[in-house]
Amino acid sequence: MKKSKKLIALLLAAVMLFALAACNNEETPGTGDEVGTTAGSATDTYTIGICQFVQHDALDAATKGFQDYLTEQLGDRVEFSYQNASGEKTNCTTIVSQFVASNVDLIMANATDALVAAAAATEDIPILGTSITDYATALQIDNWTGTTGMNISGTADLAPLDQQAAMIKELCPDAKEVGILYCSAESNSKYQADVVAEELQKLGLTSTVYTFVDTNDVQQVTQTAVDNSDVVYIPTDNTAASNTEAINNVAEAAGVPIIAGEEGICKGCGIATLSISYYDLGRKTGEMAYDILVNGADPATMPIEYSDGLTKKAVTERCEALNITVPEGYEAIVLEDETAAQ
Amino acid sequence: MVLEFLQSLPSPIAQGMIWGIMAIGVFITFRVLDLADLTVDGSIATGGAVLVVLTTSGWNIWLALFVAFLAGCAAGLVTGVLHTAFGIPAILAGILTQLSLYSINLRIMGGRANTPISHRKYDLIVSSNENLLPQTILTAAIFIVVIIAILYWFFGTEMGHSIRATGANEAMARANGINTSSRKIFGLVLSNGIVAVSGGLLAQFSANADINMGRGAIVIGLAAVIIGEVIFGKIFKNFALKLFACVIGGVIYYIVIAIVLKIGLNTNDLKLFSALVVAVFLGVPYWKNQLSGKRSSKKDKQPKEGKADA
């Protein structure tokens, strides 16, 4: 009787594991991220561990760009071990420790939490970050010179914040009070908000920060923000990205324009954005990986690279509704056309 | 693949040990006091936040860890007072404290959701760095031994007995002159202090303190407690060994997570998986009692009809 209880418990645990495995098998083929080919050619083959923090369009695109570039260059001489931490910081640590234990040739850390975990885990294996907003903060580097001085380099996803601040002024010349809206649980957002606030001050605008804790209070906080601002700015914020519908409902009713830090949010609730392509960012990270693996470049001296494909984009439909004239040089974002995103 | 996996085990083991310390804290409220305390989701992050903020501003890391402990104690005190002095049910009191800790933790970290602490810059007590892992496991083991030794001694004292009695039978405790309110508060303080220490270590291990690091912590803590009980419940009768079982439960939990990640299961389902493990391990003993009716009646409260025998 006593033994059978333990047995039942173990059996149940096993059944759950298999159930999970079954679920997984149904879902993964679509993503196609788990490439697992082994090389047979004469030259070196490389194993790259990819730790992505969370399932997210932008991050997925970066991973894809990274893999695409390297596959183009190295063919089957590169093998990817892709693992996703599902938004759980502690999983990043576990994933990265497995990469370190199997001694991969390079770790690609997609998003800040993955980078922090990788940086903690190893000082020897080269690490490339991507979709990172601020390397200096993530790695605690005081005198930032553009390189990390350690086994780490990578690409940053920051669209220049001064240009974003300028865009607010450009599109809403009459605005005086800017509301900055983001989720208090995302440290990247705070960094961007701080910089943008500073830039806005230089431009003679005042700004106020409005933060929500999670999905539940997005609506109320947005309401407060639009009630007290002439224009609202939302940085690259994952929680905001998931709640654009709710934000849009509030902002549209109030007739307050929103300038967004990235395209996804802009499409959902904004009028304009300065957009970068995460796919290109991923490809650029891939180039850096190639440099390290094949040419023996040292990540410690490789400067952090930024996206060069900056595009000003505006949502024509919303601009018209708000009587905002879009100046020259803006690419139009057409709503209800999801497939055109990539 | 198997060999690689074995080589990667030290990291989940170390992580599991640190969570095991947290599970010891959970054990005090959940098993000794018979309270489900949800404060821990907040106090673990408080511990991490305090440690990282103090250490990065130049404090000695051990002193910072001690302050983290005190901060966790304070969180437990708030829950305890809400529960006993204001009559708020323990679960709700814990939720209230946990909720308020979100704001407090943000304030501790200066409004930032995430504060990094790198082993390259600070002399950390524990770290997930490959070269520091053996040291980390040893240090975690020392923490565990010391904490268990102190708790074993404490729960054998008059004071400790009175806390155990409060959890076992409040009416009896009061009839024997024990102030059950103060004992509950004390238990919550102690538990959250230990949880915060675990949070302080965890932040070092994962190289940053994060506002969300405690989300779902109670489930992991309970999972560790329950896995430990299911596996060792029949062998470990001694109080110290029971605490030790919590730690092993934590280690097993993280090894399972590592396996799940390694074989490429969808990590989206991890939370569901954790919740299921806890639900099943909590539920199985209950069903067993229900099914073997006679044996269970001895353990459960005797129904009033029992009088009819007289």
Next chain:
Amino acid sequence: MLEITNLSKTFNPGTINEKVALSNVNLTLQDGDFVTVIGGNGAGKSTLLNMISGVYSADSGSIVVDGINVTNKPEHKRAKYFGRVFQDPMTGTAANMEIAENLALAARRGKRRTLRMGVTSKEKAHYKELLKTLGLGLEDRLTSKVGLLSGGQRQALTLLMATLQKPKLLLLDEHTAALDPKTSAKVLALSDKIIKDEHLTAMMVTHNMNDAINYGNRLIMMHEGRIILDISGEEKKKLTVEALLHKFEEISGSEFANDRALLS
């Protein structure tokens, strides 16, 4: 020894469930009194004991023990004056603690709990001797969890715990009601022996009229929150169940509403 003056208690006042449990109860106990308390269902017997021990607070009136007014003291602060045994054998002991630990807890009733050992080896030896006097074989099970004991064993243990530190007043609240007749008689005899040996002052609530008559030197009967009968001395010794029932009907003007009391 115990002076209760005008003690009243109403549960759920102002609601549809309002119930007057005690109304203006006055009772004085002398040192060494062993009072049995009887009465129908809901007469207020258990409420009276719970009010004395502080489980419920008083609406009005006062409770004075040995010159100390305890009316407004919380339950755990009053505990040092009272030893208590409850109806439910589960209530008096901590099931998942050892027998020795339970006794040690009781031994410290009313004392400061410090960081000294919870049970010393000297105490254990003492408890072993005490448990031997129960004749239940518990002396060899000092480290057993109390949850493993039978209801009768637990009540005997609780009795021992209640008197380990001599209480000013021992409160027995139908403490044999949940036991089978044989065990019940055993526990009752044990209670009587301890009360006599230790010269304790005691109150015992019971449903059983025979027990109420056979034990103690004084008997009070309650009805609707009042004491309607108080017999002691020679008069009590001469009491019979029939006489008692007759008296009850005479005073209360109703039938004694308790099947079990009649049957036993």
